[in-house]
Amino acid sequence: MVMTPANKAILEITPYKGGDSKLSNVDKIYRLASNECPYGPSPKAVALMQEIASTSHRYPDGGAHELRQELALSYGIEQEQIICGAGSDEILSFICAAYVSPGDEVIYTEHGFLMYRISTLVNGGTPVSVAEKGLKADIDTIIAAVTENTKVVFIANPNNPTGSYLTKAELAELHAQLPKHILLVIDGAYREYVDKVDYSDGCELVASGNVMVTGTFSKAFGLGGLRVGWGYASPEILDILNRIRGPFNVSGIALAAATASLKDKEWLNKVVEENNKLIPYVTEQLEKISLKAYPTVGNFILVDFGEDDKAIAADEYLRENGVIIRRVAAYGLPSCLRITIGTKEDMDFVIANLTEFMQS
Ligand SMILES: Cc1ncc(COP(=O)(O)O)c(C=O)c1O
Incomplete structure (x- = not known):
């Protein structure tokens, strides 16, 4: 053939x-x-999914308004600066589709989440895996790997599979040291589990610059099978990513279940x-x-x-x-x-x- x-x-x-x-x-x-x-999942989310199953002939709310409103309330962030995706994997792929072209380099750490490399390659970019120190991301090593071709840096915080995390101060330091044109992506898939006083999901860095924070309903919220994730960034970045996002990329049942899960603290x-x-x-x-x-x-x-x-x-x-x-x-x-x-x-x-x- x-x-x-x-x-x-x-x-x-x-x-x-x-x-x-x-x-x-x-x-x-x-x-x-x-x-x-x-x-x-939250039993309240399950009950709601059962209740609305018969409305599945309708397209979902393409703007994910209710879910974004609830995310804004829950995490103290701006509703207009949130984008929802079919899992946070989809948000990561939007980022690479939007910002990575052949010749561009994308930095992540050696034990970082595998999708950073895959999404980079899909768009013809060059993955740059940098060493960690003691199974933890190391700011100096990341900064040393930056070249004029670097477009994006991905950090999972906490990181999978090592379980380590960068403190709020370390994240701020990384952000401060990165050249301003490089997009820093802070992947918070496991953020809900962290109860350390020195931890931050990095949302506070979004206001000051070129930072995107991602989150998911697949882990602590128990909705991995539904595929719902989200990202938080400046209106400028959101404008770019929303050009790539399909009109109904998150299903109606997934949107409703995620919203109900957020309410069920x-x-x-x-x-x-x-x-x-x-x-x-x-x-x-x-x-x-x-x-x-x-x-x-x-x-x-x-x-x-x-x-x-x-x-x-x-x-x-x-x-x-x-x-x-x-x-x-x-x-x-x-x-x-x-x-x-x-x-x-x-x-x-x-x-x-x-x-x-x-x-x-
Ligand atoms: C660090 C990290 N980021 C993102 C994801 C993607 O999760 P999802 O696409 O289910 O939101 C995972 C899943 O294992 C992960 O470990």
């Missing part, structure tokens, strides 16, 4: 491999590979509280079996097995017993595995299995 040749840059892309969700050998599966919320608080209670517990249990768990402020934990083969063997052992977690070799961490923080029962099951594995 004669095929139309694909764009050359596309052939450099290794397709993003999401966390698996199926295993054939077991009855019960523990899905801890994709940083999903183990408690599900009680559910969100419960989800975050349970997660943050489990992190020290899981860390301690892992240390008891001589596994290094890196500090995390997200809903996942990075566990170091010391050797690449041992991490692979642990992953296989867990799979045989029904637990799916995430290999992170593609993130430059081949001796590690990333485990999503599930329920207490999920975590006890994982720890029991890892204990057996370490003794075998």
Whole structure:
């Protein structure tokens, strides 16, 4: 068959491999590979989705007015400066489509989210991965990598899969040091989980310049299956991104569920509280079996097995017993595995299995 040749840059892309969700050998599966919320969506959001399902023949509100209004209220930001997307992945792809052309460089850190590289390549740009220090983004290294071709810098804060974060002061420092024509994107997919006093999602930097903050409903709000995310930036940036956005890019059910989830602070608080209670517990249990768990402020934990083969063997052992977690070799961490923080029962099951594995 004669095929139309694909764009050359596309052939450099290794397709993003999401966390698996199926295993054939077991009855019960523990899905801890994709940083999903183990408690599900807010029951109020579920009730609303059921109620409005029969109106699905109508197109959604293309301007996402109610959701943007609720986001503005919840995060203390300007409604007119918010754009919604089919997951925050779509917002990230809008950014690259708008600002990255062949010859342009896009900086992200070596253990940063894989979609930064993919979206850059899709648009013919050059991905520039810079070293981290102690599994944390390093401002000096980022600044040293800037060239006259740099267009965008992506920072996930907190970062997936390391679980580390830049403080408010460090973010401000990075912003201050970056040349003003470079767009700084602060990806806050896990922001809701962070309860550190020195943390900021970076929204305060938007007023002063070339900064875009992104967020998602896929993690703490438990709506990964619906695909809703958002971005916050200056009216000038929004004007550009809205030229790319499809007219009805977020479905009506997704918009309604996201809005209801934002209003249900009680559910969100419960989800975050349970997660943050489990992190020290899981860390301690892992240390008891001589596994290094890196500090995390997200809903996942990075566990170091010391050797690449041992991490692979642990992953296989867990799979045989029904637990799916995430290999992170593609993130430059081949001796590690990333485990999503599930329920207490999920975590006890994982720890029991890892204990057996370490003794075998
Ligand atoms: C750091 C980071 N950013 C963005 C995303 C994209 O999430 P979504 O497209 O579901 O909003 C993820 C998903 O895992 C992530 O880990």
